[in-house]
Amino acid sequence: PDENAARLAAERQAMLIKPPGALGRLEALAIRLAAWQRTPKPTADRVRIVVFAGDHGVTEEGVSAFPQSVTAAMVNQFARGGAAISVLARTLGAELEVINLGTVEETGSVPGVLDLRLGLGTANFLRGPAMTERQLAEALRAGRDAAARASSAGIRIFIGGEMGIGNTTAAAALGAALLGETPEALAGPGAGLDTEGVRRKAEIIRRALDRHGSYLADPLEVLRRLGGFEIAALAGAFVTCAQRGLPVLVDGFICTAAALAAERLCPRVSGWFLYAHASAEPGHARMLAALDGKPLLDLGMRLGEGSGAAVALPLLRLVCTLHAGMATFEEAGIAGKSS
Amino acid sequence: PDENAARLAAERQAMLIKPPGALGRLEALAIRLAAWQRTPKPTADRVRIVVFAGDHGVTEEGVSAFPQSVTAAMVNQFARGGAAISVLARTLGAELEVINLGTVEETGSVPGVLDLRLGLGTANFLRGPAMTERQLAEALRAGRDAAARASSAGIRIFIGGEMGIGNTTAAAALGAALLGETPEALAGPGAGLDTEGVRRKAEIIRRALDRHGSYLADPLEVLRRLGGFEIAALAGAFVTCAQRGLPVLVDGFICTAAALAAERLCPRVSGWFLYAHASAEPGHARMLAALDGKPLLDLGMRLGEGSGAAVALPLLRLVCTLHAGMATFEEAGIAGKSS
The missing domain is CATH 3.40.50.10210 (Nicotinate-nucleotide-dimethylbenzimidazole phosphoribosyltransferase (CobT), large domain)
Structure with missing residues (x-):
């Protein structure tokens, strides 16, 4: 597994427009697939x-x-x-x-x-x-x-x-x-x-x-x-x-x-x-x-x-499409969690 | 719910080429959807x-x-x-x-x-x-x-x-x-x-x-x-x-x-x-x-x-496509559970 891809995927998860952790196990799966496939945006199509x-x-x-x-x-x-x-x-x-x-x-x-x-x-x-x-x-x-x-x-x-x-x-x-x-x-x-x-x-x-x-x-x-x-x-x-x-x-x-x-x-x-x-x-x-x-x-x-x-x-x-397809807080112009 | 459609769906489930109950909750879901949609072959496309x-x-x-x-x-x-x-x-x-x-x-x-x-x-x-x-x-x-x-x-x-x-x-x-x-x-x-x-x-x-x-x-x-x-x-x-x-x-x-x-x-x-x-x-x-x-x-x-x-x-x-798409024991020419 590629720990750098995992780190990039985890960073991306933290930027997506949702409360941190709100997608539960789907978030960890995205990160794990990223590490396995050596890419920050894994796929499960083929x-x-x-x-x-x-x-x-x-x-x-x-x-x-x-x-x-x-x-x-x-x-x-x-x-x-x-x-x-x-x-x-x-x-x-x-x-x-x-x-x-x-x-x-x-x-x-x-x-x-x-x-x-x-x-x-x-x-x-x-x-x-x-x-x-x-x-x-x-x-x-x-x-x-x-x-x-x-x-x-x-x-x-x-x-x-x-x-x-x-x-x-x-x-x-x-x-x-x-x-x-x-x-x-x-x-x-x-x-x-x-x-x-x-x-x-x-x-x-x-x-x-x-x-x-x-x-x-x-x-x-x-x-x-x-x-x-x-x-x-x-x-x-x-x-x-x-x-x-x-x-x-x-x-x-x-x-x-x-x-x-x-x-x-x-x-x-x-x-x-x-x-x-x-x-x-x-x-x-x-x-x-x-x-x-x-x-x-x-x-x-x-x-x-x-x-x-x-x-x-x-x-x-769905893990892969959510991970790749959701907007980030910055792209959406939304303020993150307060305080 | 339509109990007749449920009965027909349950009969179909029993004929599909698998051990009875082997699809677990998916089988009950097929039957429940059949009752709700008033058809022995429900769909979840739309x-x-x-x-x-x-x-x-x-x-x-x-x-x-x-x-x-x-x-x-x-x-x-x-x-x-x-x-x-x-x-x-x-x-x-x-x-x-x-x-x-x-x-x-x-x-x-x-x-x-x-x-x-x-x-x-x-x-x-x-x-x-x-x-x-x-x-x-x-x-x-x-x-x-x-x-x-x-x-x-x-x-x-x-x-x-x-x-x-x-x-x-x-x-x-x-x-x-x-x-x-x-x-x-x-x-x-x-x-x-x-x-x-x-x-x-x-x-x-x-x-x-x-x-x-x-x-x-x-x-x-x-x-x-x-x-x-x-x-x-x-x-x-x-x-x-x-x-x-x-x-x-x-x-x-x-x-x-x-x-x-x-x-x-x-x-x-x-x-x-x-x-x-x-x-x-x-x-x-x-x-x-x-x-x-x-x-x-x-x-x-x-x-x-x-x-x-x-x-x-x-x-x-998948419940619906399995229910509608699997072959029956008769269609497949397979003997069912023995004894």
């Missing part, structure tokens, strides 16, 4: 949403309310325009990139889906590592490449999204392992489990933590053993965004798990992350707290796909 | 922001951090495009109407400002009623007319805004009188008072409540004696919006005081109100609680002008 998809072997343990076939079907819908994230991207004028890293079912050759499948989903992490070393490396690489493409294309805000039936289980396992928390603290209903289902999900995570035991001291091994193709890709993308100076608007539970993994892999990359919303998934708050993240919105969303980040995007855009 | 301005006699007691001349200067800026609400309206493609109900200083003949001045600000409510009966009637009428114009023009969401140095004092007095709360519970820093200033503001409100005493049992007298031109106009506008079936996106502290007055004048009109944000002004939460209002955003804003409502508007628009 945004790319990259949705990574992959299936999860652990679904065979019955941890999801939906069948695994839904992952491929949703990938298809991302490209066809019927999914929430497609509607949001279209409405917001954001670019949408969809990357299939390994669905169990074929999606066919859908125009608009980049096919980088690394396998027919991950392996069941109760029986062994979710990914081979090579799969992990390729998933990370897929994410890093996507971030590099976005950066090279002049994108100003990066949004990661994900789709993968079973991925709240993987993300909760990742969170528990990285934070040293109990599975119960991280496991939630996901796409719609009942209380008994959540209990069972926590039990499966506990067994996985036991099975992988001492390997989990290494964050890369945590990602390989408990993560997923799409989660690893997100972590890779977030690291590269930070390294390239591209701010990330982090979505909900899964993306925050990836952000946490990224931070553990490369400390301080989270200085480039902004947290879009508080997920309804109960474990989200613990991961946010570990990242010192304060979400912008709290609307009870829990869809994934990057949808919460997309819904928060207009806020960032 | 929006009008009406900013009412007026000065307050009570400023002579030293209750504001800014001089009274700022009110007229800001009215000027609303029309010239340099104020926050002007930038927001332009960015959002919302119509902006500015109505001067009584600034102490001349604004000159500014194109784009409707001049309906009822006096050189209100009277100091420590010495007598803030408004004459005629002024109150005309202020209410100005608001009702603005709402009727918006409704007739086919506006789908109404946003009220306000400008008036000293109006957090009037709004806090109004809130204290209508809720039977102490002045200390409602008085806050407004545009920038320090602790001693807030204490003094509460003391002035206490003296006003004592002075107007038993008259304050009547909400219309509360509005006349303690309110302001712009606050009365907002109350009138909100009542007419409800009567005409035009949903109101209520801004922060001042607008919520007006919404509370509207509800006390015409019970059940608040069924047409949606609360945009939690103001940083500490008394806001009490007024929201009395209206059973749960704000959409919580960003520490305290600017007024309608700015918090404008910042929340993109959310309502």
